[in-house]
Amino acid sequence: MPFKGQILTDKFTGDTFEFIETAKDTDGKRVTLRISLKSKGKTVDDHIHMLQSETFKVFSGRLTYFLNKEKRYLNMDETITLPKNVAHNHYNTDEEPVIYLQTITPAIDIDYFIENLFGLINDGKVKNGQLSFLQAMVTAKYLESPSRLASIPRGIQELLINTLGPLSRLFGYRAIYAKYTGLEK
Incomplete structure (x- = not known):
């Protein structure tokens, strides 16, 4: 937290x-x-x-x-x-x-995202500032303070996020990990 x-x-x-x-x-x-x-x-x-x-x-x-x-x-x-x-x-x-x-x-849940991001970085799960593709999809789907990439049309991102976000959870990915924040999303 x-x-x-x-x-x-x-x-x-x-x-x-x-x-x-x-x-x-x-x-x-x-x-x-x-x-x-x-x-x-x-x-x-x-x-x-x-x-x-x-x-x-x-x-x-x-x-x-x-x-x-x-x-x-x-x-x-x-x-x-x-x-x-x-x-x-x-x-x-x-x-x-x-x-x-x-x-x-407003704050929404950005402080949890930042704390979580540093945990992922320090565990070597962020490469060159990039979350893995499935990690990015689940984060975009379940984080309450959404961000989108500027370089990809929003419609395409929404399709990928809404399809692959839930699928990523089946593989164990979470938007926020209890290991880093005490909260899981």
């Missing part, structure tokens, strides 16, 4: 995510994280949050972000909100780490 002050560390890159506020702390209004990215380049594909916006405030370094098909930069003391239903990404492209505050609104 995510908790205020919890620090998640990617043992391969040294990236850290600290929960400043969880869904429980804010009555579901938001999740706030203090993130330090040492790794360079994209850690996930360009994506769309269907129900949530994300706000970023940079403390040090420079955050690269992708919005409306354009690469842009956020420098120290700058803030931006990436709205829901818009393709985006955010990552570090510089030699220096970037440290920033990220707020996801």
Whole structure:
């Protein structure tokens, strides 16, 4: 279960995510994280949050972000909100780490997803920022804070998710694992 002050560390890159506020702390209004990215380049594909916006405030370094098909930069003391239903990404492209505050609104179950993701990463089940195909299908089907890939038409994704998500559960895949979060979905 995510908790205020919890620090998640990617043992391969040294990236850290600290929960400043969880869904429980804010009555579901938001999740706030203090993130330090040492790794360079994209850690996930360009994506769309269907129900949530994300706000970023940079403390040090420079955050690269992708919005409306354009690469842009956020420098120290700058803030931006990436709205829901818009393709985006955010990552570090510089030699220096970037440290920033990220707020996801509303929270839904994104804090559980993040905690779960770090468990999968540290167990070697995420390769180059990618969940395995069946893991991605079950996560997309059963996570309550859905995201979709920007590069694949939504109709095709929905067909795959609704077909392969339930099938993936038969093979033991879960959107959220009790092993990492204390909760299973």
